[in-house]
Amino acid sequence: MTTMMAFFSEHGTELLYKTWEHFYISLFAMLLGVIVAIPVGIALSRVPRFADKFISFVGILQTIPSLAILAFFIPIVGIGKVPAIIALFVYSLLPILRNTYIGVRDVDPGVIEAGKGMGMSNGQSITKMELPLAMPVIMAGIRLSTVYLIGWAALAAFIGGGGLGDFIFDGLNLYQPSLILAGTIPATILAVIADRSLALLESRLTPNGMKEAA
Template sequence: MDTFLEATKDFFVTNRQDILIKTWEHLYISILALLLGVIVAVPLGIALSKTKKIAKIVMGITSVLQTLPSLAILALMIPFLGVGKVPAIIALFIYTLLPILNNTFIGMESVNKDLKAAGTSMGMTKFQSIYLLEFPLATPVIMAGIRLSAVYAISWATLASYIGAGGLGDFIFNGLNLYQPEFIIGGAVLVTILALLVDFILSKVEKIATPKGLRIER
């Protein structure tokens, strides 16, 4: 046990430079995929909340995509986009869509109808109602979906190493190939810390973005 702990400690000491590089690669892949997911899923979720029939079809398609194994999607990207960061980002983007889309739709749907009616009676247009009333009230639910997708993206980005995209997954795969447990444990610990850190930062963003009357003090 002491030997293993010493080996793990040596891993962090001797690979400091690589850890910084791989952590940056991991963050780059994950955050870019998440941003693309937010840019697509939030406006789409808002639009779908106004068109219920189309919403069922779109939600069904994204649900099917979510059930596909992440390795399978990564492998499917190779014939079209080759290997590297681009196919990994697109694959992770697909996986981030459903939680954000679903939560945006639910958040917009959960806004009190009486409040919507009050906004309309005050002369608000549909766009003003969405921008000034419904979206702010749905923010906590939307942010919950974004936080969930962020954790998913960071976790799944580990597999991006499989197609040469880099990231902390390189340590884990190298550890498996060379039978070096300290690389596997070290990589897994770093991914976990990264996921917890990003979730913490997004929780602060959620608090700032949420209207004061809806904030829950923690």
């Protein structure tokens, strides 16, 4: 307990700042992923023949080591938070894109036809029927991406992006387990809180009929 109090006395302010920095980097990348991947996933559901090829291409990007992607963007946008956010954005795409495509594609065609029979336009069908019905699948992709990104955000420290990775790598370089734990434990807590928060959001966005069926 005394050791812990001494650590927080020395690093408490920095720990709070790094935790916020870590959260900010992860959140920004995730929001970019949602903004891009959901519309693209909806569009792909209209062209299933092309969709599989495109999703496979995005999947190939996921196989590139994260450090390689970080290094790739350094000559283009320099070091710091921007290349870190771009790299994390690339990694956020596949789960959200794939789940959006699958969720919208698997909506009962009879429901869509009923909507058209009621005079709904294509846009109204997407926003009022297809997206709400696909929401549990889409949110599963967002939750998966968020948890992954919070873990991967630690690598931002390699290129001066900040975050809790600074503690982890300092701990490795200085052989101080306390610093490693100071970076690891808050990141884990952030991931759990983010996942639970998104689960609550999913519950609010899912139509009541689907909740009862589940």
